[in-house]
Amino acid sequence: xxxxxxxxxxxxxxxxxxxxxxxxxxxxxxxxxxxxxxxxxxxxxxxxxxxxxxxxxxxxxxxxxxxxxxxxxxxxxxxxxxxxxxxxxxxxxxxxxxxxxxxxxxxxxxxxxxxxxxxxxxxxxxxxxxxxxxxxxxxxxxxxxxxxxxxxxxxxxxxxxxxxxxxxxxxxxxxxxxxxxxxxxxxxxxxxxxxxxxxxxxxxxxxxxxxxxxxxxxxxxxxxxxxxxxxxxxxxxxxxxxxxxxxxxxxxxxxxxxxxxxxxxxxxxxxxxxxxxxxxxxxxxxx
Amino acid sequence: xxxxxxxxxxxxxxxxxxxxxxxxxxxxxxxxxxxxxxxxxxxxxxxxxxxxxxxxxxxxxxxxxxxxxxxxxxxxxxxxxxxxxxxxxxxxxxxxxxxxxxxxxxxxxxxxxxxxxxxxxxxxxxxxxxxxxxxxxxxxxxxxxxxxxxxxxxxxxxxxxxxxxxxxxxxxxxxxxxxxxxxxxxxxxxxxxxxxxxxxxxxxxxxxxxxxxxxxxxxxxxxxxxxxxxxxxxxxxxxxxxxxxxxxxxxxxxxxxxxxxxxxxxxxxxxxxxxxxxxxxxxxxxxxxxxxxxxxxxxxxxxxxxxxxxxx
Numbered sequence: 001x002x003x004x005x006x007x008x009x010x011x012x013x014x015x016x017x018x019x020x021x022x023x024x025x026x027x028x029x030x031x032x033x034x035x036x037x038x039x040x041x042x043x044x045x046x047x048x049x050x051x052x053x054x055x056x057x058x059x060x061x062x063x064x065x066x067x068x069x070x071x072x073x074x075x076x077x078x079x080x081x082x083x084x085x086x087x088x089x090x091x092x093x094x095x096x097x098x099x100x101x102x103x104x105x106x107x108x109x110x111x112x113x114x115x116x117x118x119x120x121x122x123x124x125x126x127x128x129x130x131x132x133x134x135x136x137x138x139x140x141x142x143x144x145x146x147x148x149x150x151x152x153x154x155x156x157x158x159x160x161x162x163x164x165x166x167x168x169x170x171x172x173x174x175x176x177x178x179x180x181x182x183x184x185x186x187x188x189x190x191x192x193x194x195x196x197x198x199x200x201x202x203x204x205x206x207x208x209x210x211x212x213x214x215x216x217x218x219x220x221x222x223x224x225x226x227x228x229x230x231x232x233x234x235x236x237x238x239x240x241x242x243x244x245x246x247x248x249x250x251x252x253x254x255x256x257x258x259x260x261x262x263x264x265x266x267x268x269x270x271x272x273x274x275x276x277x278x279x280x281x282x283x284x285x286x287x
Numbered sequence: 288x289x290x291x292x293x294x295x296x297x298x299x300x301x302x303x304x305x306x307x308x309x310x311x312x313x314x315x316x317x318x319x320x321x322x323x324x325x326x327x328x329x330x331x332x333x334x335x336x337x338x339x340x341x342x343x344x345x346x347x348x349x350x351x352x353x354x355x356x357x358x359x360x361x362x363x364x365x366x367x368x369x370x371x372x373x374x375x376x377x378x379x380x381x382x383x384x385x386x387x388x389x390x391x392x393x394x395x396x397x398x399x400x401x402x403x404x405x406x407x408x409x410x411x412x413x414x415x416x417x418x419x420x421x422x423x424x425x426x427x428x429x430x431x432x433x434x435x436x437x438x439x440x441x442x443x444x445x446x447x448x449x450x451x452x453x454x455x456x457x458x459x460x461x462x463x464x465x466x467x468x469x470x471x472x473x474x475x476x477x478x479x480x481x482x483x484x485x486x487x488x489x490x491x492x493x494x495x496x497x498x499x500x501x502x503x504x505x506x507x508x509x510x511x512x513x514x515x516x517x518x519x520x521x522x523x524x525x526x527x528x529x530x531x532x533x534x535x536x537x538x539x540x541x542x543x544x545x546x547x548x549x550x551x552x553x554x555x556x557x558x559x560x561x562x563x564x565x566x567x568x569x570x571x572x573x574x575x576x577x578x579x580x581x582x583x584x585x586x587x588x589x590x591x592x593x594x595x596x597x598x599x
Contacts, residue, residue, distance in 0.1 A: 012553040013401065014404075014437065016357040016402065017402055017404075020396050020402055021404075023392070023393075023396075024393070024396070024404070027389070027393075027410075027414055027475075028410060028414065030472065030478055031417055031472060031476070032413060032416075034428060034429070034432060034472075035416075035420075035427075035428075035471055037438060038428050038432075039433060040356050041431075041438065047439075050436070052445060053438045053439075053441035053442040074547045083375075083412060086288050098313075100309050100310075100312065100313075101310050101312075101313040102307050103308065103309060104305070104307075104309030104310040105306065105310060106310075107423075108302055108305055108306030108309070109302075109303060109306070110303040110304075110306040110307060111303075113306065116310065120313075122587075123317075123321075124587075125529060125583060125584075125586075125587035125590055126325075126580065126583065126587075127532070127533050127579060127580075127583055128429055128583075129535075129556055129559060129576065129579065130325055130328060130532060130576050130579055130580045130583075131320075131321050131322075131324040131325045131328060132324075132328075132559070132572075132576070133323040133324070133327070133328040133331055133559075133563065133569055133572045133576050134323065134324030134326065134327030134331070134569075135320070135329070136583065137324075137327060137567075137569050138324060138327070140325075140567070143518050151435065153316060153320065154316060154320040154321065154408060156312055156313060156316040157313050157314070157316040157317035157321060160383070162313070188302070188305045188308075188309075191307070198408075206395075213419050216421065217419075217420075217421040217422060217423075219421075219422065219423045219535070219536045219539075219540075220535055220536070220556070220560070224560070224563055234421070234424075235304060235421055235423040235424070235536075236423045237451050238421070238427050238540070239421050239423050239427070239539070239540050241427055242426075242427050242430060242540050242541075242542050242543050243544075251431065254431060255431065258424050258427060258428050258431075261421055261424040262420055262421055262424050265419050265420065265421070266416075266419075268420055269416060273415075274408070274412075276415075276419075277411055277412065277415055277480060280415070280477060280479060280480045280481065280485035281434075281480060281483075283334050283595060
C-alpha cells in the first residue's frame with residue numbers, strides 16, 4: 001500500500017516535471033525563434049528570400065554584410081560610431097556621477113540631505129517623455145539639434161542609478177573607512193576617487209552595462225533630435241528602413257542591418273549574462 | 288555612546304560643504320536638462336504655439352484651450368486622446384496579463400524544491416535576452432517577418448494553412464496581437480526574475496511548516512507565497528504599468544508611426560511624437576505631456592510607498 005502511494009507520488013512528480021520542462025523549452029524556443037530567423041535571413045540573398053521560407057542558412061552572409069556596410073542611403077558604420085560614442089560616454093558619466101551623488105547624500109551630514117534624497121526618489125518615476133517637449137523646443141531655439149552631447153550630458157542626472165548606488169553604498173561602505181582615510185590626510189575627492197570608487201566597482205560595472213544597453217537602444221529622443229545623416233544613431237537608422245519603400249529593398253541587406261544593430265548588445269550579453277541577470281534584481285526593492 | 292555621537296556630529300559639520308559639492312553636478316544637469324524643460328512643457332500647454340508651413344503661430348495664451356481641444360471629438364467623430372489612452376491600455380493589458388501569469392508560473396517552477404529544475408541559468412539567460420534587444424530593431428524584424436512577402440506568410444502558404452498572403456498590418460487584431468507578443472517576449476523574463484527574487488526572499492521555514500501541516504501546494508501559494516509576495520508583486524505590476532503608458536518604439540516602428548489600421552494601435556506617446564514632428568505643436572504636445580505626467584504621478588505614489596516602506 002505504502003509502496004503504491006510512493007509510486008503514485010513519483011509518477012506525479014515525473015509528470016509535473018515533464019510539463020514544466022515542456023513549457024520552459026517552448027518559451028525558450030519562442031524567445032529564440034524570431035532572432036534565429038533574422039540570422040538565417042541575413043545570410044540569404046534577396047532571390048533566395050523571395051523564393052520561400054527555410055530554416056537553413058544561405059551562404060550569402062558576407063555579401064550582405066558588405067552591401068549593408070557600404071549602403072549609401074543608410075550609413076550604418078557612421079550610425080554605429082555615433083551610437084558607440086553616446087552609449088559609452090553616457091555609461092561612464094551616469095555611473096560616475098550617480099555614485100558621486102549617492103556618496104554625497106550618504107556620507108555627509110548637511111541640512112537638506114534627507115529632503116534631497118527623498119526628492120530624487122520622487123522624481124525617479126517621471127517619464128523622460130514629459131520633459132521632451134521643452135527639451136526639443138530649447139534644442140531648436142538654441143540650434144542644438146544634431147549635437148550628440150545633448151544625448152550624453154543629461155545622463156549625469158539619473159535618479160534610478162542614484163537609487164541603486166545609494167543602496168549599494170548603504171550595504172557595503174563602512175563609514176569608519178572614510179574616517180580613517182581622513183586621518184591619513186586624504187582630501188575628500190581623493191577619498192572618493194581612490195578608496196570609495198574601487199569598492200563600488202561591481203555596482204558601477206552593472207550600471208554601466210545597463211546604461212550602455214539603454215542608450216544603445218534609445219529611440220524616442222534621438223529620433224526627435226537627430227536629422228543629419230552623419231549624426232544619426234543606429235535605432236534612428238533602423239526606423240528609417242521602415243519608412244522607406246521596403247519592397248524595393250534587398251531584404252538580405254535589411255536583415256543584415258538588423259543583425260548589426262542588435263549584435264553589439266548580444267555579444268555583451270553572451271559574455272556577461274550572469275552578472276546582468278544578477279543586476280536585474282539588485283536594483284529594485286528588496287523584500 | 289553619547290559622547291562619540293556628539294564628536295561625530297561636530298566632525299561631520301565641518302565636512303557639510305563637501306556634501307553640497309558632490310551633489311552639485313547632478314542638480315545642475317537635472318535643472319537644465321530635465322526640470323526646466325518640464326516647466327517649459329507645462330507652460331507651453333497653456334499657449335497656442337505651432338508651426339504652419341514656414342510660419343510660426345503664437346505663442347498666444349489660450350488658458351485651458353489646448354486641454355479643451357484635446358478632449359473634443361475630431362472629424363472622424365471620436366476623441367483622439369481618449370481613444371489613444373484606451374489603445375495604450377488595451378495594448379498593455381493583452382501583453383501584461385500573459386506576461387504576469389507566465390512569469391508567476393515560471394518563478395514558482397524555478398523556486399520549487401520539489402521540482403528541482405535543472406538548467407535554470409540557461410533558461411533564465413534565454414528568456415531575459417529579448418529584454419536587451421533594441422525595441423525598434425525588434426519591431427522592424429517583426430515587420431519584415433510578418434509582411435505580405437515575409438517568411439511567416441511564406442511558411443503559412445507552403446504548409447497550405449492559407450492560400451493567399453495575409454496583410455497582418457491591416458487587421459486590428461493581428462497588429463495588436465503582434466505588439467502584445469513583442470511586449471510579452473521582451474518583458475516576461477524580466478518579470479520572472481524579479482518575482483523569483485521576491486519568492487526567494489520569503490522565510491523558508493514558513494514553507495517547511497506549511498508542508499509539515501500537510502498543506503497542498505495550492506494552499507501554500509494562496510495563503511503564504513502570494514500574501515507575502517504582494518508588496519513586490521504590486522511594485523513590479525505598477526512599474527510595468529508605468530512602462531506600458533510609455534509604450535512607443537514597438538508600435539511606432541511596426542506601424543511606421545501611423546497606428547494602423549485606422550489609429551487603433553496609436554499610443555499616447557506616438558500621439559505626442561506626432562505633435563513634435565513637422566508641426567512642432569508645442570502647445571498640444573505640452574497638454575498631452577501634462578496628462579501623461581498626471582497619470583504616472585498617480586501610479587508612482589504607489590511605487591514610492593513601496594520603496595519608502597522598505598527603508599531600514
